[in-house]
Amino acid sequence: MSSTLFRTKKVEQSILDTEEPEHALKKSLSALDLTVFGVGVIIGTGIFVLTGAVARNNAGPAVALAFVVAGVVCALAALCYAEFASTVPVAGSAYTFSYASLGELPAWIIGWDLVLEFALGTAVVAVGWSGYVASLMANAGWHMPEALGTREGADGFGFDILAAALVLVLTGILVLGMKVSARVTSIVVAVKVTVVLVVIIAGSFFITGSNYDPFIPEPQPVEAGQTLDSPLIQLMFGWAPSNFGVMGIFTAASVVFFAFIGFDIVATAAEETRNPQRDMPRGILGSLFICTALYVAVSIVVTGMQHYSELSVDAPLADAFKATGHPWYAGFISFGAAVGLTTVCMILLLGQTRVFFAMSRDGLLPRFFSRVHPRFKTPHRPTILLGVLIAILAGFTPLQELAALVNIGTLFAFVVVAISVIILRRTRPDLHRAFRTPWVPVLPIVSVLASLWLMLNLPSETWIRFAIWMAAGVVLYFLYGRSHSRLARHRETAVEDVMKPERGDEA
Numbered sequence: 001m002s003s004t005l006f007r008t009k010k011v012e013q014s015i016l017d018t019e020e021p022e023h024a025l026k027k028s029l030s031a032l033d034l035t036v037f038g039v040g041v042i043i044g045t046g047i048f049v050l051t052g053a054v055a056r057n058n059a060g061p062a063v064a065l066a067f068v069v070a071g072v073v074c075a076l077a078a079l080c081y082a083e084f085a086s087t088v089p090v091a092g093s094a095y096t097f098s099y100a101s102l103g104e105l106p107a108w109i110i111g112w113d114l115v116l117e118f119a120l121g122t123a124v125v126a127v128g129w130s131g132y133v134a135s136l137m138a139n140a141g142w143h144m145p146e147a148l149g150t151r152e153g154a155d156g157f158g159f160d161i162l163a164a165a166l167v168l169v170l171t172g173i174l175v176l177g178m179k180v181s182a183r184v185t186s187i188v189v190a191v192k193v194t195v196v197l198v199v200i201i202a203g204s205f206f207i208t209g210s211n212y213d214p215f216i217p218e219p220q221p222v223e224a225g226q227t228l229d230s231p232l233i234q235l236m237f238g239w240a241p242s243n244f245g246v247m248g249i250f251t252a253a254s255v256v257f258f259a260f261i262g263f264d265i266v267a268t269a270a271e272e273t274r275n276p277q278r279d280m281p282r283g284i285l286g287s288l289f290i291c292t293a294l295y296v297a298v299s300i301v302v303t304g305m306q307h308y309s310e311l312s313v314d315a316p317l318a319d320a321f322k323a324t325g326h327p328w329y330a331g332f333i334s335f336g337a338a339v340g341l342t343t344v345c346m347i348l349l350l351g352q353t354r355v356f357f358a359m360s361r362d363g364l365l366p367r368f369f370s371r372v373h374p375r376f377k378t379p380h381r382p383t384i385l386l387g388v389l390i391a392i393l394a395g396f397t398p399l400q401e402l403a404a405l406v407n408i409g410t411l412f413a414f415v416v417v418a419i420s421v422i423i424l425r426r427t428r429p430d431l432h433r434a435f436r437t438p439w440v441p442v443l444p445i446v447s448v449l450a451s452l453w454l455m456l457n458l459p460s461e462t463w464i465r466f467a468i469w470m471a472a473g474v475v476l477y478f479l480y481g482r483s484h485s486r487l488a489r490h491r492e493t494a495v496e497d498v499m500k501p502e503r504g505d506e507a
Contacts, residue, residue, distance in 0.1 A: 038287020052316020219245025
């Protein structure tokens with residue numbers, strides 16, 4: 001039985017499956033498109049919200065160094081993703097990579113994990129976008145009916161019509177084709193990056209040098225918690241991180257890390273890239289570098305404009321401009337956040353549909369969902385199905401408590417990909433690798449340890465929910481995926497061919 005659970009799919013077969021006419025995605029993306037996708041999904045509420053909250057509570061002006069630390073952790077994972085995405089240019093990202101190295105059951109588990117991660121991520125971002133848009137509408141004198149507004153803190157029956165509408169519109173765009181999606185994303189990302197650059201340039205004129213003193217505040221110990229809201233590491237070892245000081249920078253890094261989530265989605269578009277061997281590493285690493293630079297610049301500016309102890313938690317950038325006597329920028333920043341979240345939502349939805357499509361093509365989910373649109377060459381069936389389900393989820397559910405599941409799912413994927421790089425180097429040294437992760441196995445091992453450390457800093461309650469979802473996935477695999485897998489079907493066919501008697505024997 002164990003041999004069937006850990007049967008691997010050859011890289012050559014994965015690539016060959018992408019050439020089946022009914023299941024082949026259109027190759028239309030360039031390195032620039034991939035970089036834009038990466039920047040589009042990484043720059044979201046994190047740059048507008050986390051900067052002030054972490055500076056005030058954890059690191060002070062040294063939050064800039066926390067972004068650097070988090071960027072390095074992501075870069076370790078990005079190097080592993082770059083090798084796989086260029087070697088196995090197939091839709092599915094970590095799911096496809098683990099199928100080629102760890103085996104079918106681990107591949108199913110990571111695929112099931114990614115479906116949850118991207119679904120919840122899309123819904124959470126859609127709800128956040130709805131809140132920004134409703135706020136801008138209120139400033140203009142337009143107010144949404146309470147029954148059709150955001151569900152955060154709402155009483156009684158209601159449906160967040162703005163969040164649901166956004167998901168449905170983006171679903172339609174994704175069905176029309178990747179190039180259309182890339183063009184829309186390029187326009188929106190240009191607006192979003194312009195807003196960020198305006199904040200950096202304009203804010204630099206209002207910096208007061210004394211706000212950086214001290215750059216690394218004196219450390220403050222934190223009492224360890226004993227509830228499910230506490231990080232798992234506190235319940236396991238009674239250890240609690242310190243705020244401020246040098247260790248406070250690493251505490252802050254575990255928080256701001258989640259502002260980087262999304263670069264791995266670039267890998268899900270490998271199959272739709274014209275030259276994946278060259279362009280995937282450029283897109284993954286390029287988008288991560290650009291976003292790290294922007295995050296560091298914004299954090300330096302905002303902590304220079306206002307003393308870290310006075311920064312607001314909800315809207316630090318906007319309130320920092322208000323504190324310097326320039327309230328106009330507050331509305332401008334809210335506009336940029338609302339516009340920027342549209343691309344985050346669309347690219348998360350894109351990532352989920354590609355993972356679902358890849359699992360369907362392998363038979364682990366119904367093959368009905370792996371047929372592409374005859375004209376647009378997109379996986380329209382899973383895109384429409386998942387788009388409608390997520391629209392309903394975003395409309396009815398606050399999701400604030402479930403948002404942490406997105407984080408643990410991403411980190412789990414990082415761990416799997418790093419381990420897969422080591423295994424595939426040993427099992428398939430003959431594969432042509434256009435990009436090679438340096439210092440294997442040391443760098444992937446460091447990536448695994450860094451990701452596990454951040455996972456341990458997540459609330460224990462998140463771990464319990466994650467375990468429940470994973471257990472449900474394992475049950476579904478044994479009920480459907482294991483018997484319907486194309487690898488299983490191929491093996492049955494091969495056995496039948498061997499067992500058939502030859503003509504001479506029949507006589």
